[in-house]
Amino acid sequence: MFDEGSGELGRSGRVVLRRINFGDQEEFLERVRASAELHHPMVSLPATAKEFLDFLDRFDAGRSAEGLLVCLLDSGAIAGSVNINSIIRGRFQNGSLGYAAFTPYAGQGYMSEGLGLVLRYAFEELRLHRLEAQIQPDNHASTKLVQKHGFRHEGYSPDLLFVDGAWRGHERWAITNDMAGISGLPHPTLPAR
Incomplete structure (x- = not known):
């Protein structure tokens, strides 16, 4: 499933999961602008070139954060963004998810397919044990998404x-x-006991 050479981290019937990179700046910022009404006030994504570069600087390929894109398989268009933030190793082996669908692709199931790929990548390749999602109570679409993938409500x-x-x-x-x-195999930083 994981193909480092192509940059592809997984694919499903309609989407490809890959890491965000500098070459995505123009399309990403365009999608953020087009989705401002959809995201407000739940999500705040970079809206300028400087903010985009600062955003990219947060990601380090699985050591403490991953920046991923859900792209349409047929066109490569960016349908959404998923971050695995605050990756903590050792006894925790945990990451915190942040995600957003982009207009005009929201509500069409692309993020659900993408989240399925993110779970597989996080658990098989990054060898995390647990992923968390913090969701504002009025964000019903986000709640529905995590419920569909088997997340449990913890409080x-x-x-x-x-x-x-x-x-x-x-x-x-x-x-x-x-x-x-x-x-999958436990991450090497997981203690023996």
Whole structure:
């Protein structure tokens, strides 16, 4: 499934998962602008060239964060973005998901296919044990997406993340590799006991 040479991290019937890179700047920023109304106030993505470069600097290919794109298989167009943030190794083996669909592709199932690929990549290639998603309670599309993939609701945290100028409460959802039915070798940083 993973093809480092092509940059492709996985593919399904309609989408390809790959890492974001500098060459994506123009299309990514165009998609962000077109999706501003869809994302507000739930998601804040880079809107300028400088913000895009700062965004790229956060990612380091699985060491502490991954920046991924869900692209249409037939055209290569960027349908959405998925980040695996705050990757912690050792006894935790955990990452925190952030994601957004882009107009005009939202609501067509592309992000669901992409999230399935992200789960496989995170659990098989990155060898994480657990992924978390923090979702604002009014974000019904996001809740539906994680429920479809078997995430469990773990609670509510008031004032968890700073979004749209204020600290906002979020529902906490999580999935483990066992829950997803994806097993693999443990990461070398996992202690023996």
